Amino acid sequence: MMSDAIHAGNAPKAVGSYPHARRVGNTLYLSGIGPRDPQTNAIAGNEYFADGRVRKYDIEAQARAVFANVRAVLDASGARWDDLVDVTVYLTDMARDFKAYNAVWAEHFPDAAAAPCRTTLGITALPTPIAIELKCVAQLKE
Structure with missing residues (x-):
C-alpha cells in the first residue's frame, strides 16, 4: 500500500525527524501536534520567568492554537476537519x-x-514547554 509523507508549510516545524502526517491509502495519520506558532515558534498562552521557565500558561489559548495547527496539517494533506475520526x-x-x-x-x-x-x-x-498535544487520525474521502 502506498504511503506518502506530508510536510505542512503552515504548521509549526516538527521538533524531530518526522513528517507532519503520513497518508496510507485513505487513512491520514498526524504526528503529535502542539500549540507552537508556525511563524514565530512562540507558544500560545505561555508566560515565562526571566530564566526561561514557564511561569503560567493558558490552556484555552493553547487548545485553540493546537486546533489551528491540526487544521493546517489537514489542509496541506487534502483533508477536512470533519474527516477526523480519532484524536x-x-x-x-x-x-x-x-x-x-x-x-x-x-x-x-x-x-x-x-x-x-x-x-x-x-x-x-x-518535549517542549507546552501543556497540550494532539495525535489525530483522519479518514479521507476518495
Whole structure:
C-alpha cells in the first residue's frame, strides 16, 4: 500500500525527524501536534520567568492554537476537519486543564454525535514547554 509523507508549510516545524502526517491509502495519520506558532515558534498562552521557565500558561489559548495547527496539517494533506475520526489528547495537568480543554473541544465539535472519537491522557511532560498535544487520525474521502 502506498504511503506518502506530508510536510505542512503552515504548521509549526516538527521538533524531530518526522513528517507532519503520513497518508496510507485513505487513512491520514498526524504526528503529535502542539500549540507552537508556525511563524514565530512562540507558544500560545505561555508566560515565562526571566530564566526561561514557564511561569503560567493558558490552556484555552493553547487548545485553540493546537486546533489551528491540526487544521493546517489537514489542509496541506487534502483533508477536512470533519474527516477526523480519532484524536488522542495529551494534557500535562489533567486536574487543572481538562474542564477548560473540554469546553474548547465543544466549540470546535459542537455536535457530539459527529465528533471524532477521543481519548484524553494525563502525562507528566511534553518535549517542549507546552501543556497540550494532539495525535489525530483522519479518514479521507476518495
